[in-house]
Amino acid sequence: MTAPDESVVHGSKAKAVPKDLPALDRLLRDCAPLLAEHGHTLVAREARALLDGLRQRAIAGTLAQAELSALPQTLAARVQARLQPRLRAVLNLTGTVIHTNLGRALLADAALQQVMALMASPNNLEFDLDAGARGDRDELIEALLCELTGAEAATVVNNNAAAVLLGIAALAGGREAIVSRGELVEIGGHFRMPDVMSAAGATLVEVGTTNRTHPRDYEQAITPRTGLIVKVHTSNYQVQGFTAAVDEATLAPIAHAAGLPLMSDLGSGALVDLSRWGLPAEPLPQAMLAAGCDVVTFSGDKLLGGPQAGLIVGSKAAVGRIRKFPMKRALRLSKLPLAALEATLRLYLRPERLVQDLPTLCLLTRPQEQIAQLAQRLLPDVSAAVAPRFSVETVALQSQIGSGSLPVERLPSAGLAITAVDGRGRTLEALAAALRGLPRPVIGRIHEDRLLLDLRCLDEPALLSSQLPSLREALA
Ligand SMILES: *Cc1c(COP(=O)(O)O)cnc(C)c1O
DSSP states (O other): OOOHHHHHHHGGGOBOOGGGSOOHHHHHHTTHHHHHHHOHHHHHHHHHHHHHHHHHHHHHTOOBGGGGTTHHHHHHHHHHHHHSOSSOOOEEOSSBSSOGGGTSSOOOHHHHHHHHHHHTSOOOTTEETTTTEEOOTTHHHHHHHHHHHOOSEEEEESOHHHHHHHHHHHHHTTSEEEEEGGGOOEEETTEEHHHHHHHTTOEEEEESOSSBOOHHHHHHHOOTTEEEEEEEOOTTOOOOSSOBOOOHHHHHHHHHHTTOOEEEEEETOOSSOGGGGTOOOOOOHHHHHHTTOSEEEEESSSTTOSSSOEEEEEOHHHHHHHHHSTHHHHHBOOHHHHHHHHHHHHHTTOGGGHHHHOHHHHHHTOOHHHHHHHHHHHHHHHHHHHTTTEEEEEEEEEEBOBTTBSTTOOEEEEEEEEEETTOOHHHHHHHHHHHHTSSSOEEOEEETTEEEEEGGGOOOTHHHHTTHHHHHHHHO
């Protein structure tokens, strides 16, 4: 078979056979610094996997001798790769600001600092520093949430889906819950209102029709078996045309006359009126409470701009029942998001500064002109990186708020549109893949044979431009 001197003669093209591979022990002996740094377990596991892979290829006759010359380096790269987290920072150039698949709201500095400061240290999560006795984690933010929303009581859980599930289970478990047919929403994944009802142990009673529901529909559906009336904000779609819905202010007296609580799932729920920054208005929890709702639930990581959390605000009686319900313990918020949530909520004490303090709000209010200037600035370098197979131009775009907020509203934006010169869709897919393969993956969107990069959420342009040489290499 292949003698060592032949591989020299044939240079890098010569094929290796299995017996050319070093034994595991030999390879490990050549990797002493790697072993010293990372220990035997990881290095040996990766070495074995590396040699197995090479052996398969040697048997198949596809392994070049040259590949065996730098095995310690190959192994070191493999070990490094194994230590890289798979959850990574990416550049969201999709045009959807609060993107559920890309981690939703960005945390404010204040929230990040609070997490960093607290998580490696013991803290008073459930310890009352005044009394020197056991405390309640909800109390850390209850007063703040009540101040911001006008609620009597508040509690928090893992996310808004959990808040809805818990609210229905605690207030309507074993009984009937009335919902308008126009509000039987699917939020995404497997979160559909009818399924949530049954998971919560409540019997769904649908009233009205898809497009129209009237006060009498609710009144006629109330029986001694009814436990709750639920309003759901149709956050990811709109019913237009011949429509009628019963608002909370009309529904609250109907519920209360029958001795029933009214719960409203707001979805996003902004804590401040977004129209003061020229953004479309989104229903406020404080307005829902003022309209007579007993419980309002909303997300922490949508328009609020905080960590994943489900916020529950309302009357002492209703929130008290929710807090005492056993499922609450299973859905409670952990100290990590709680720290971030408290810091985020405190930013709302200074609403005048919110645009500076909350990254998500900053991105949502970014002027189109500023984004267009950025597109203009990046155009020459991006063009050079993708030439000659692709051509690039600046374009006006429409960003979306995302996460089911204000589904039909668009924010005027700008960015780059990349077209394949040969006009084939597959080429564009390859470019999108190359962008996703960068050290800081770049996520755009393909629309009508163009790859669009909406620059609204690119707050550090260097994160894109510094990667363009790697993109050019990947496309070469
Ligand atoms: C987003 C949303 C939910 C789910 O909230 P999460 O925080 O994602 O769990 C529930 N209801 C409505 C109306 C929503 O928009």
